[in-house]
Amino acid sequence: MTSEVPKSISCAEFQAQLPDLIGAGDSAADHPHVRECALCRELLENLETIAEAARQLFPEVEPPDDLWDQIDSAIKEDEKGKGELAN
Amino acid sequence: MKGPDEEASGAGPIELAVGQSAPVKSTPGRESAATNVSPELLERAQAGDHHAFAEIYALHKRRIYSLCLRMLGNAAEAEDLTQEAFLQLHRKIGTFRGESAFSTWLHRLAINVVLMRLRKKGLQLISLDEAMEPTAEERPGRSFGTDDLSLTGAIDRLALQRAIDDLPAGYRLIFMLHDIEGYEHNEIADMLKCSIGNSKSQLHKARLKLRDALRIQSREEGR
Numbered sequence: 001m002t003s004e005v006p007k008s009i010s011c012a013e014f015q016a017q018l019p020d021l022i023g024a025g026d027s028a029a030d031h032p033h034v035r036e037c038a039l040c041r042e043l044l045e046n047l048e049t050i051a052e053a054a055r056q057l058f059p060e061v062e063p064p065d066d067l068w069d070q071i072d073s074a075i076k077e078d079e080k081g082k083g084e085l086a087n
Numbered sequence: 088m089k090g091p092d093e094e095a096s097g098a099g100p101i102e103l104a105v106g107q108s109a110p111v112k113s114t115p116g117r118e119s120a121a122t123n124v125s126p127e128l129l130e131r132a133q134a135g136d137h138h139a140f141a142e143i144y145a146l147h148k149r150r151i152y153s154l155c156l157r158m159l160g161n162a163a164e165a166e167d168l169t170q171e172a173f174l175q176l177h178r179k180i181g182t183f184r185g186e187s188a189f190s191t192w193l194h195r196l197a198i199n200v201v202l203m204r205l206r207k208k209g210l211q212l213i214s215l216d217e218a219m220e221p222t223a224e225e226r227p228g229r230s231f232g233t234d235d236l237s238l239t240g241a242i243d244r245l246a247l248q249r250a251i252d253d254l255p256a257g258y259r260l261i262f263m264l265h266d267i268e269g270y271e272h273n274e275i276a277d278m279l280k281c282s283i284g285n286s287k288s289q290l291h292k293a294r295l296k297l298r299d300a301l302r303i304q305s306r307e308e309g310r
Contacts, residue, residue: 062149
């Protein structure tokens with residue numbers, strides 16, 4: 001579907017180009033089609049909003065306190081195994 | 088799959104400014120004051136100093152565990168993978184030559200551990216056919232309609248979490264690597280042994296799927 005404002009490319013053509021434009025900084029928002037087309041501008045804003053909201057979903061968390069003990073044991077086992085192989 | 092921080096972050100909406108500018112991407116494994124490994128500490132760890140290695144663990148455990156938890160969505164597997172990542176680090180730390188920041192190098196090592204696990208689990212990381220031949224419902228133009236609902240404003244946290252969890256595995260992986268971990272398409276293509284175009288295409292489809300899922304949910308709530 002295209003909006004009524006004449007544009008250099010159609011919405012379908014612009015959306016076909018979107019995979020190349022996304023993740024390319026501000027270039028998608030600066031595209032001439034986006035400046036003219038409210039629908040594609042909204043699509044782009046929606047996609048950016050979702051990406052930003054998703055980032056807020058995944059803050060960093062602490063691992064369990066005893067994880068180091070497990071890693072420490074695994075390292076010692078690993079070193080023991082290497083030592084046995086060398087002998 | 089339950090979100091890693093569901094309890095900590097609550098279930099309310101995520102408030103976003105209407106029409107806000109492009110989101111700021113994080114840098115993968117970025118070095119910060121909290122994770123900065125001094126050259127002396129690194130040298131000691133490389134020389135086999137166990138206490139130095141424990142210090143490096145303490146500095147990076149949060150970042151690496153969180154990465155594993157995001158990618159797998161399961162605490163037990165995240166612990167297992169964090170252990171594997173630090174075991175690998177212990178084996179390979181002597182090969183670190185400082186060509187990139189230590190935290191970036193470690194982050195990438197951990198990503199490789201995660202990818203190996205996903206492959207072992209039989210996850211088809213990339214499907215070229217899927218990426219190159221969109222289904223009718225994914226073709227451009229589908230996103231618009233008279234019942235189009237704007238998503239700018241508040242996004243329901245649980246609905247978004249559910250939508251991300253429901254993404255096809257390949258889409259979810261690329262979405263997490265690009266939008267959450269902050270990797271560029273060329274880096275993702277290198278990690279997954281796929282083309283840059285494939286990575287871009289799958290990310291775009293992942294975002295469209297999330298948008299559609301949130302719109303459907305919004306519409307159902309409006310009934």
